[in-house]
Amino acid sequence: DAKTTQPNSMESNEEEPVHLPCNHSTISGTDYIHWYRQLPxxxxxxxxxxxxxxxxxxxxxxxxxxxRKSSTLILHRATLxxxxxxxxxxxxxxxxxxxxTFGKGTHLIIQP
Amino acid sequence: xxxxxxxPKFQVLKTGQSMTLQCAQDMNHEYMSWYRQDPGMGLRLIxxxxxxxxxxxxxxxxxxxxxxxxxxxxxxxxxxxxxxxTSVYFCASSRTLAGEKxxxxxxxxxxxx
Numbered sequence: 001d002a003k004t005t006q007p008n009s010m011e012s013n014e015e016e017p018v019h020l021p022c023n024h025s026t027i028s029g030t031d032y033i034h035w036y037r038q039l040p041x042x043x044x045x046x047x048x049x050x051x052x053x054x055x056x057x058x059x060x061x062x063x064x065x066x067x068r069k070s071s072t073l074i075l076h077r078a079t080l081x082x083x084x085x086x087x088x089x090x091x092x093x094x095x096x097x098x099x100x101t102f103g104k105g106t107h108l109i110i111q112p
Numbered sequence: 113x114x115x116x117x118x119x120p121k122f123q124v125l126k127t128g129q130s131m132t133l134q135c136a137q138d139m140n141h142e143y144m145s146w147y148r149q150d151p152g153m154g155l156r157l158i159x160x161x162x163x164x165x166x167x168x169x170x171x172x173x174x175x176x177x178x179x180x181x182x183x184x185x186x187x188x189x190x191x192x193x194x195x196x197x198t199s200v201y202f203c204a205s206s207r208t209l210a211g212e213k214x215x216x217x218x219x220x221x222x223x224x225x
Contacts, residue, residue: 032211043202043216044155051211087154091211100145100214101171102155 003027004088009107018075020106022088025069032091033064035073037084038105044087047073083110114138118203118217125193125224133188133220135203141215143206144186148172148199149219155202161186193224 005023012018024033034049048055048062050071055062061074075082087105119134135144145160147170157170161180175197177189186205190197203217 034213036214043219044204044214045216046213049211049213085154100160101157102147104154 003090003101004103006086006088006103006106008104009109011109011111012078013111014080015077018078018082018108018110020073020075020086020088020108021070022072023070024088024090027068027090028092030092033062033068033071034089034091035060035062036087036089036102037082038087039081039084044102047086049091078108078110080110080112083108116203116205116215116217118201118220120220121218122221123223125190125222127194127224129193130189130191131193133190133201133203133222135186135188135205135217136184137186137205137215138184139205139207139215140183141205141207142183143208143212144180145170145204145214146176146178146186146188147202147204148197149202150199158188158201195224198222198224 032049032051035047036044037047038044048057048060050062050064063072085105085107087102116137142163146158147155149155156172158172158176159178161167164180164183167178167180180186201220204214206212206214
């Protein structure tokens with residue numbers, strides 16, 4: 001069973017902010033929230049991750065709800081190169097040996 | 113650093129043939145895993161390993177074998193290839209289970225005729 005729920009697709013305009021939502025209502029206290037993206041014909045690449053507090057890096061920001069049951073990946077100024085499939089996954093920080101489950105992700109379309 | 117290296121990049125097999133997809137990482141990562149990705153689909157976990165000598169099944173393990181004799185290498189074996197195994201295969205690794213990011217290889221595109 002998927003541990004996260006994301007919209008199948010989203011569309012945005014170039015140079016505008018993009019907010020990609022993810023629901024993870026069954027998250028445990030030790031699960032980290034990770035985001036990856038996959039450009040066409042490439043392997044997935046890491047974007048950002050967090051546990052409880054909001055996080056920023058050069059690629060994006062991650063906003064985590066206070067109850068941790070949802071999160072939002074924020075691309076502050078989308079470019080055409082940000083068109084990709086974005087995956088939100090949970091990673092067990094408690095030492096569990098479960099493998100990682102990826103859903104279908106959100107296909108982000110950027111209009112020029 | 114080379115990161116995660118997968119070979120070959122492309123492979124065509126006939127039904128019933130066997131082959132091994134290679135995955136190597138030079139980052140001393142304990143965790144390694146194999147995923148398959150079918151057209152228009154997300155990644156599905158095949159097998160994973162949390163260290164040398166330790167492997168476990170993921171969502172879709174049938175038809176695939178793995179072993180982890182060294183920290184660096186995690187080969188994926190198809191014993192008798194079937195057309196349903198036509199897919200793109202990705203290998204990934206990371207330092208530990210606890211909140212560390214995954215590094216992915218560039219993938220192997222496999223076609224089984």
